[in-house]
Amino acid sequence: MNYHISTFGCQMNEADSQRLASELERLGLHASASREDADVIVLNTCVVRQNAEDKAYSFIQTLKPLKWRNPDMVIGVMGCLVGVRGNSLLQKAFPFVDVFTAPSDPQPILDLVIQREGKQLASLEVQRHTALQDEQVPFLLPENERGVRVTANIPVVYGCSHACSFCIIPFRRGAERSRPESEIVDDVRSLVQQGVKEVTLLGQIVDRYGYDLARSDNAVRAYNPGAASGKPSVPRLLHTPLVQLVRTLSEIEGLQRIRFLTSHPNWMTDELLDAIRELPKVMPHIEVPIQAGDNEVLDRMRRGYSVDDYRALIERIRSKVPGVGIATDIIVGFCDETEQQFQHTYDLLEELRLDVIHIAQYSTRPNTLASRKWVDDVSPTEKERRFRALEEQHERITASINSSYIGKTVEVLVEDQHHGKWRGRTPNNKLVFFEDAAHEWLGQIAAVKVRQTGAWSMQGVLDL
Numbered sequence: 001m002n003y004h005i006s007t008f009g010c011q012m013n014e015a016d017s018q019r020l021a022s023e024l025e026r027l028g029l030h031a032s033a034s035r036e037d038a039d040v041i042v043l044n045t046c047v048v049r050q051n052a053e054d055k056a057y058s059f060i061q062t063l064k065p066l067k068w069r070n071p072d073m074v075i076g077v078m079g080c081l082v083g084v085r086g087n088s089l090l091q092k093a094f095p096f097v098d099v100f101t102a103p104s105d106p107q108p109i110l111d112l113v114i115q116r117e118g119k120q121l122a123s124l125e126v127q128r129h130t131a132l133q134d135e136q137v138p139f140l141l142p143e144n145e146r147g148v149r150v151t152a153n154i155p156v157v158y159g160c161s162h163a164c165s166f167c168i169i170p171f172r173r174g175a176e177r178s179r180p181e182s183e184i185v186d187d188v189r190s191l192v193q194q195g196v197k198e199v200t201l202l203g204q205i206v207d208r209y210g211y212d213l214a215r216s217d218n219a220v221r222a223y224n225p226g227a228a229s230g231k232p233s234v235p236r237l238l239h240t241p242l243v244q245l246v247r248t249l250s251e252i253e254g255l256q257r258i259r260f261l262t263s264h265p266n267w268m269t270d271e272l273l274d275a276i277r278e279l280p281k282v283m284p285h286i287e288v289p290i291q292a293g294d295n296e297v298l299d300r301m302r303r304g305y306s307v308d309d310y311r312a313l314i315e316r317i318r319s320k321v322p323g324v325g326i327a328t329d330i331i332v333g334f335c336d337e338t339e340q341q342f343q344h345t346y347d348l349l350e351e352l353r354l355d356v357i358h359i360a361q362y363s364t365r366p367n368t369l370a371s372r373k374w375v376d377d378v379s380p381t382e383k384e385r386r387f388r389a390l391e392e393q394h395e396r397i398t399a400s401i402n403s404s405y406i407g408k409t410v411e412v413l414v415e416d417q418h419h420g421k422w423r424g425r426t427p428n429n430k431l432v433f434f435e436d437a438a439h440e441w442l443g444q445i446a447a448v449k450v451r452q453t454g455a456w457s458m459q460g461v462l463d464l
């Protein structure tokens with residue numbers, strides 16, 4: 001039996017799909033590159049913006065003829081389109097879909113596969129007692145990725161309880177829930193056994209990892225960083241559970257690199273920044289969205305910090321973590337965003353010169369505070385213009401930052417080959433290519449002297 005998973009959206013969805021693939025392979029199914037050859041097809045959906053949701057609907061429609069041709073096929077739809085509370089309208093709209101399931105919850109799909117194919121699976125499973133399964137590896141990579149996949153994403157905290165006014169995620173992924181540390185450590189150990197060298201720990205606000213687990217025994221509210229600036233209360237705990245987690249993971253032999261994303265400006269503790277600087281396996285790479293560079297817009301977005309808070313944070317990160325790569329997210333055209341407010345965002349980005357900017361055009365999402373309170377009144381043409389302006393600025397700034405690497409030697413963890421060149425990333429997440437037909441570099445760290453740079457990548461030669 002074969003399965004095929006199509007994944008839209010964020011790294012969290014990719015990780016969820018990988019977990020599902022792992023469980024399907026445990027049942028004896030094999031990955032199929034084409035949907036036509038699959039007995040089980042799963043679409044993992046994203047609804048963060050309207051166009052992602054529209055794409056999901058069109059994709060589901062394309063499954064209808066496949067089901068018509070093969071009525072025994074299992075079709076599953078998971079992810080944010082379904083949401084944690086389910087969505088009964090979907091069943092009515094797409095009766096040919098067999099199962100709808102929430103983000104990060106593959107179990108209903110697995111149950112249906114077992115129920116439909118019980119006998120066949122039982123015999124297949126007996127044949128498939130591989131060495132890894134006998135050792136009860138908790139996270140088995142899909143067969144075609146074992147020994148080949150160098151990096152992997154591991155969700156550590158599901159959901160989000162922040163409720164930014166534009167964001168649908170808390171409605172679809174539910175409240176914040178951290179995974180127990182022991183479970184994450186087991187996952188990472190098993191991935192390392194299967195060849196993975198780098199893990200990225202995922203959470204909507206990853207810095208909040210463990211606070212819900214630790215609430216009973218962690219020292220309570222130590223101080224309120226917002227108090228000094230007169231900002232709304234943003235309590236912090238004395239200890240950062242994410243620091244404890246990365247310390248534990250750092251001790252896993254064979255694991256070479258640890259990253260985490262996405263951070264929230266209010267939860268980036270000094271303890272965490274110190275850990276990045278001190279622990280050699282924790283990479284100097286931080287993704288910390290600002291979303292807008294204007295205080296009024298930030299207030300309406302309910303982000304809980306000001307432009308000056310963010311400016312101070314970037315300064316703090318840079319002073320504590322030398323050579324750090326910083327990425328941010330920006331939404332252009334949020335409700336009532338004036339030309340001047342957009343200009344504030346533009347000017348702030350010019351000043352901060354961050355390494356990566358993920359830019360999105362605002363679109364209204366159901367149930368959010370913004371959808372109930374304000375009108376999506378910036379025209380599509382104006383949103384596009386603001387988007388392009390930031391894109392051009394980003395390309396110019398990144399090209400300039402990257403050009404400062406020419407002549408320097410960087411450490412590249414090689415992830416794969418692309419058009420005959422080895423491809424990997426530096427500790428601060430710069431993409432680097434180099435040629436070496438004589439040696440196998442997959443999963444190795446190469447010292448590469450940078451010769452050429454552009455906005456999105458660098459080219460170099462081995463520095464032997």
Ligand code: SF4
Nearest residue numbers: 160163164167169204
């Ligand atoms: S922090 Fe805000 S933007 Fe991020 S997932 Fe939570 S609600 Fe959405």
